[in-house]
Amino acid sequence: MSNGRTPWLRRDSSNAILGGVCAGIARALRIDPIITRVGFVVLTVGTSGIAAVAYLLAWALIPASPGGTATARERPRRRRGSWRIATGVALLALSVLLAFRELGFWWSDALVWPLTLAAFGVALLWSLSRPRPEAEPTREDRGAPPALAEIEPPPAREQAGRLSRAGFGIALIVGAGLLFLWAQGVLDAAGDVALAALVVTLALILISAPFWWGLLRRLTVERSARIRSQERAEVAAHLHDSVLQTLALVQRRAGDPSAVAKLARHQERELRSWLAGSEARPGERLADALRAAAEEVEESHGAVVEAVVVGDARLDEHLDALVAATREALTNAAKFASESGEVRLYAEIENGAARVFVDDRGPGFDPEKVPADRRGMRESIIGRMRRHGGRAEIRSAPESGTEVELEIPVEERER
């Protein structure tokens, strides 16, 4: 089990220009990123490019900050490490080519380098031309109204990424062609023609720019209006399916206050979850599992459980044990103290640990006098937490309520 400490240095993907290494160093040193970027450029020039190789290594070895460059939509589509592997393979291929050159197995610089550049460009374009596999619905997608998630085009960041990769691939192929022509001496003769073509192209771009800009603006406005309209329709449909149905049920069960309260609490949870843009995944996320345990105890024991969870983590076997121990503590509180008021569950998952507090205002008891055969507390709470590397503390005294505190380390990378 890790000590749960957050690494001091992380790549800052949110402020990245390339890979976020300079921004990450600047954040760690608490200085402006422009300083580290200028320093990096100076170092690269001063070391004839060795600093650029060091940058690549740093990019590969320094972990990215949480919520890295890939958006939630991109993550399921691209396997982790793909770009590192692709860049690594390219560098290995380059080293083999250079080694051949050093050994004398070589045709001509004028042929091999343009071919190499063109091959990388074609590979890049080819990878973009493949159909996009269906992405698994992400947390955001599931939280968003379904129809909206279906019609929404890829996020602007993803589109920009694809465009920049396509542009880079095209530049590689054009560069390869120019390099070949230059090596053959053809470019000198074509210099004047190329310059004229360049000037004409620039003039055409300047002339047509207002038209393209206007078209782009109109398309953006239309798209925004369409999305707003779809969103309004979805909100109306959701309110009809949830809140209005619950209100109808409340009217029908007006004579049963307990059933009405239960309906209202269930609806409140569902609405809060929907407004937060998330769908409960009690089998995957700790926060959802704890809320589900609270709801389950509420349903089965008729108690009122006020659950507040701060932070979240992906469930593993240790956190499963934490959830089970919490459920046991909630069940005890609901059994013995529900008549004295609500049971409170507070959980926080931060700084590499998950801490859960379950307290009630019930009659309380003396923990030292609990009979040895009461396995609920000894085994299901204290023993279970110890077996999974955590701890449990029970504070109670007759007539002063009970507080159960559970703590277990959380793997940082699992969050």
Added chain:
Amino acid sequence: MRRPELGSLAAGLAVALLGLLLLLQEEGTIDLSPGWLGVLLAACAGGALVASGLGARED
């Protein structure tokens, strides 16, 4: 005990090997031409990136 990250381990070994070769070059034990130095740099950086990428996939 945290499981060692094989990707980072392999990348570290590649960089250490490069450092050793550069040290031997400085000491005059071996004689690396600029061309071979380029080969080594590219191979080490490439190896480290591939190892790191494969390590990330296993996580």
